[in-house]
Amino acid sequence: MPKSLILAAVIAANAASAARSEPTVTDFMIPPIALGTVSFVGGKTMSFDIGVGSGATHGADQASDLFYTLSDRGPNIKCKDAQKTLGQSTEALCAGEKSSKIFPMPTYAPRILEYRLNSDGLSLVRQLPLKGTSGGPITGLTNPLTVTNTESSFDPMGQRLAFDASGLDTEALAVAGDGSFWIGEEYGASIVHVGGDGTILTRYVPKGEEEDLAAADYPVVGALPALVAKRKLNRGIEAVALSRDGRSLYFSMQSPLSNPDDKAYAQGRYLRIYKFDIAAEKTVSEWLYPMDAAESFAADNATKPRKPKDVKLSEMAMLEDGQLLVLERISKTTRLYRINPDVTGKVAAKFDLAATMPALEGLDGQALNAAAVDLLKKVLVLDTDNLKGKPVKKLEGIAVMSDRQIVLVNDNDFGLGGASFARVVTFAQPISRTKAGGS
DSSP, X not given: OOHHHHXXXXXXXXXXHHHTTOOEEEEEEEOOOEEEEEEOTTSOEEEEEOOOBSEEEOOTTSOTTEEEEEOOSOOOEEGGGHHHHHSSOHHHHHTTOTTSEEOSSTTOOOEEEEEEEETTEEEEEEEEEOBOTXXXXXXXXXXXXXXXXXXXXXXXXXXXXXXXXXXXXXXXXXXOTTSOEEEEETTTTEEEEEOTTSBEEEEEEETTGGGTTTTSSSOEEEEEOGGGGGXXXXXXXXXXXXXXXXXEEEEEESSOOOSSSHHHHHHOOEEEEEEEETTTTEEEEEEEEEOOOGGGOHHHHTTSOOOGGGOEEEEEEEOTTSOEXXXXXXXXXXXXXXXXXXXXXXXXXXXXXXXXXXXXGGOOHHHHHHTTOOBOOEEEEEEGGGSSSOOOSOEEEEEEOSSSEEEEEEOOGGGTTOOEEEEEEEOSSOTTTOOTTTX
């Protein structure tokens, strides 16, 4: 079957539904890629596979049936969950440090994966483990940060691991026309430019943080607003999208900044989206995105009441007309919104200064109006609560295959969260005009 017709086969399978202006959905399980088995203190063993769905992207110059996905930093277990997951105390595995992480496979290299979508499923084309300037693989271990907070790492035997200035927690992906990639990263938080062979070309971090990472095996440039370092730990840059001309990178925090403190992150509903000028190596625009109320996510609230901090922005993708498709979620409920930041109001530069009080994250509706801050306008494209079938948890990546079709991928936490899925969603109307949940 010609490549141009492969995805059409998926559309045809649900043509009757599409004719009613409803989005059609086909779920494919992504074949697991085994990493091996690990033994822990106390004798417990666990098997892991690669978590392929922390991000996804499809390039305009790619074949119509190909797309990329991204793994994150590698298998990890919260130290506070040591007893529940491994049957051993936090003291035995993490020296009593509940806020740290256990890395069962400390040498794992985060990677980009390329997949082919067929009418009957997915096949792996290749893997691109990330590597440093020296040619050696990097790890996903935590960074030695002083300008922002960090966490310690422990191996399966409970031994403390050294900080790694090159380590990355990779969470979002975009591919450029020249075959290089842009990655959103949480530790810094940072954005990372990666060559087509997986070599890290440059890591852009908040201003002042480059000194902490001077020992990294690749160039580090302090080019992002210093305030980005106020990201909540493990809630860094979770979404990236490349402009159609390849000159600008849009990126977003996963959650509101801890600005001035964690209370602002935990209770806030507004997060920042930035535009980064690649040639100039600086952010040139910034907007404020309003998150949906936590209680509105029906599938997630069915088990327990959800809080504002549970809502996350987990990915962005560029549409053919230059608008952005944004993925907002808790776990079971996922929503896609369309935004057009370049035609709405921008955040004033003064709000990028830590000294500006009250901080942007703590303002309410009236205060935002008084400060002349316009919120981004968002149009609902898809709400998975309205779809039939079992929800796919932790959808974190979007590959826009065409103006009518996307592939959503989930993060299965390296096998700890079950299987990896590709959810193919086909719309009856172009995504740039689709609204009200797919009609």
